[in-house]
Amino acid sequence: xxxxxxxxxxxxxxxxxxxxxxxxxxxxxxxGEVFGYLGPNGAGKTTTIRTLLNLxxxxxxxxxxxxxxxxxxxxxxxRHTGYxxxxxxxxxNLTGAEMLRYLGHLSGGVDWARVENLATRLDCDLLPPxxxxxxxxxxxxxxxxxxxNTPDLLILDEPTIGLDPLMQQEFYRLVxxxxxxxxxxxxxxxxxxxxxxxxxxxxxxxxxRLVTVxxxxxxxxxxxxxxxxxxxxxxxxxKFTEISGVKDVSVHDSVLTCTVVGELDALVKAASQxxxxxxxxxxxxxxxxxxxxxxxxxxxxx
Amino acid sequence: xxxxxxxxxLRDRRRSLLFWGVCFVLIAVMVVSLYPLIESFSAIQxxxxxxxxxxxxxxxxxMNDFTSPEGYLHSELFFLIFPLxxxxxxxxxxxNAVAGEEEQGTLDLLLSNPIPRWRLVLEKFVAxxxxxxxxxxxxWGTLAISGHVVDMGLSLARLAAVCFSAALLxxxxxxxxxxxxxxRGRRGLSMSTAGALVGYSYLLNTxxxxxxxxxxxxxxxxxxxxxxxDPLTNGLNGTHVAVLVGLTTVFVAxxxxxxxxxxxxx
Numbered sequence: 001x002x003x004x005x006x007x008x009x010x011x012x013x014x015x016x017x018x019x020x021x022x023x024x025x026x027x028x029x030x031x032g033e034v035f036g037y038l039g040p041n042g043a044g045k046t047t048t049i050r051t052l053l054n055l056x057x058x059x060x061x062x063x064x065x066x067x068x069x070x071x072x073x074x075x076x077x078x079r080h081t082g083y084x085x086x087x088x089x090x091x092x093n094l095t096g097a098e099m100l101r102y103l104g105h106l107s108g109g110v111d112w113a114r115v116e117n118l119a120t121r122l123d124c125d126l127l128p129p130x131x132x133x134x135x136x137x138x139x140x141x142x143x144x145x146x147x148x149n150t151p152d153l154l155i156l157d158e159p160t161i162g163l164d165p166l167m168q169q170e171f172y173r174l175v176x177x178x179x180x181x182x183x184x185x186x187x188x189x190x191x192x193x194x195x196x197x198x199x200x201x202x203x204x205x206x207x208x209r210l211v212t213v214x215x216x217x218x219x220x221x222x223x224x225x226x227x228x229x230x231x232x233x234x235x236x237x238x239k240f241t242e243i244s245g246v247k248d249v250s251v252h253d254s255v256l257t258c259t260v261v262g263e264l265d266a267l268v269k270a271a272s273q274x275x276x277x278x279x280x281x282x283x284x285x286x287x288x289x290x291x292x293x294x295x296x297x298x299x300x301x302x
Numbered sequence: 303x304x305x306x307x308x309x310x311x312l313r314d315r316r317r318s319l320l321f322w323g324v325c326f327v328l329i330a331v332m333v334v335s336l337y338p339l340i341e342s343f344s345a346i347q348x349x350x351x352x353x354x355x356x357x358x359x360x361x362x363x364x365m366n367d368f369t370s371p372e373g374y375l376h377s378e379l380f381f382l383i384f385p386l387x388x389x390x391x392x393x394x395x396x397x398n399a400v401a402g403e404e405e406q407g408t409l410d411l412l413l414s415n416p417i418p419r420w421r422l423v424l425e426k427f428v429a430x431x432x433x434x435x436x437x438x439x440x441x442w443g444t445l446a447i448s449g450h451v452v453d454m455g456l457s458l459a460r461l462a463a464v465c466f467s468a469a470l471l472x473x474x475x476x477x478x479x480x481x482x483x484x485x486r487g488r489r490g491l492s493m494s495t496a497g498a499l500v501g502y503s504y505l506l507n508t509x510x511x512x513x514x515x516x517x518x519x520x521x522x523x524x525x526x527x528x529x530x531x532d533p534l535t536n537g538l539n540g541t542h543v544a545v546l547v548g549l550t551t552v553f554v555a556x557x558x559x560x561x562x563x564x565x566x567x568x
Contacts, residue, residue, distance in 0.1 A: 016565075046568070053414050056565040075416050083414040087568055089407030093314065094304075102304040106415040145411070 012061035021047035036199035037188040045188040082146035086157030096126035232275035311429035330444035392472035396479030397492035399426035438469040463533040477553035485560035
């Protein structure tokens with residue numbers, strides 16, 4: 001176990017009856033990092049998160065946060081943890097301000113100036129009743145309550161769902177400030193570019209099991225992209241097929257499509273010898289990333 | 303009103319409390335203001351005696367002195383109407399307390415705060431007891447005042463004794479609803495379980511005196527500990543109060559224990 005681990009899990013497993021939630025999840029989240037928990041819907045991300053918060057009990061395995069057992073010292077753990085539920089439900093009969101005051105009291109007092117500051121930054125009106133708010137505005141209230149106590153650890157389940165792009169940017173800034181203050185963020189996502197952008201490390205979970213835990217830089221180095229390059233005139237296929245890391249090259253008239261692993265440099269330089277009209281990059285879906293991993297595992301096995 | 307779970311729970315109930323409060327005041331005033339009519343109409347006693355004992359047992363609580371203030375209030379209010387209304391309120395409250403939040407999905411956020419689960423259950427329970435006692439106090443006060451106006455000559459202490467017993471019965475079944483809600487997280491299940499138990503208990507208590515083989519089982523009915531010792535005539539019976547308090551304690555303990563280790567629904 002990493003001494004700097006804020007979250008530590010070992011063999012953490014949860015079955016709902018016979019249905020698997022997560023199986024043998026072992027990971028360490030270090031102090032001061034932004035840790036991404038990436039997986040498609042239904043992979044078991046929410047199960048892990050709700051287990052960490054002691055809302056559900058693991059079937060077996062252990063987990064500690066701040067070095068304290070999540071079940072026996074759950075109260076102490078939650079005192080220093082901010083949480084955004086994945087399926088956020090608020091008190092519809094309260095206003096945003098009332099809801100935040102209530103949660104503030106329950107968490108032992110909140111600095112209201114901090115709440116107002118967050119509300120301004122996220123452009124969130126706290127006065128209307130929550131029942132009249134859009135999904136995005138509810139999500140903002142959820143984010144405010146997670147951040148308002150400046151907790152040492154933030155556990156955020158799909159935090160950017162429902163936020164418009166501008167607010168997503170503001171959220172990314174909040175996360176990087178939090179990291180800058182030496183606090184830790186654990187967030188789940190099913191969007192690769194988002195994780196690439198704000199996380200230091202990422203764990204990938206699929207069908208309840210961890211596929212890998214990696215530095216984001218490694219992941220980027222091996223990330224695959226499908227590229228489409230539109231040229232001003234016809235180009236020949238040969239000079240592209242020789243570039244290392246470039247696969248599945250095909251050329252139709254003036255349009256080249258290919259798959260690139262890792263850096264784009266060599267390809268871009270080769271392409272620049274002709275006149276380029278447009279480059280279209282398709283981010284890989286999570287399934288493609290998984291396929292990449294599985295192919296690699298198989299090739300190692302052989 | 304938002305500084306604790308207890309106060310927030312009362313706040314959420316404020317409209318319901320107002321509604322029930324008005325309801326109880328109206329019922330008390332209505333029933334009491336009819337009393338002078340009944341008292342002066344002595345033939346009603348003879349009329350009532352025409353009914354078979356079994357009928358009276360089921361619908362008036364076996365009270366055969368229908369025209370005395372106590373007999374009248376017993377058969378018109380305390381035998382059925384008042385405890386029934388208190389029970390509806392209590393079961394609604396108890397089943398909504400934890401299971402309501404769970405079904406609504408707000409429990410995740412609530413319990414991600416540094417709040418032990420037992421405290422959530424206990425604060426909700428205390429809010430329920432407080433609300434029931436508040437409504438009962440209002441009912442008692444209205445009866446006392448309107449009874450004074452029509453010169454019923456009621457003992458306020460005895461009146462308080464029967465009102466309190468009914469409140470205690472409500473708390474007991476409210477705790478049943480709370481326990482089922484805590485154990486299973488379903489409001490409907492909690493309401494129907496507690497409701498069915500009320501039905502059986504009521505029937506057991508009223509039928510037992512009429513059927514020989516059933517009689518020994520009357521002591522199993524919480525209704526017996528509410529009205530069996532006739533607190534309106536005799537004041538509170540310490541043992542009976544203790545039984546209802548004991549039952550409530552058990553149900554609250556079951557609620558906390560079953561909620562303690564359970565997975566919360568999303």
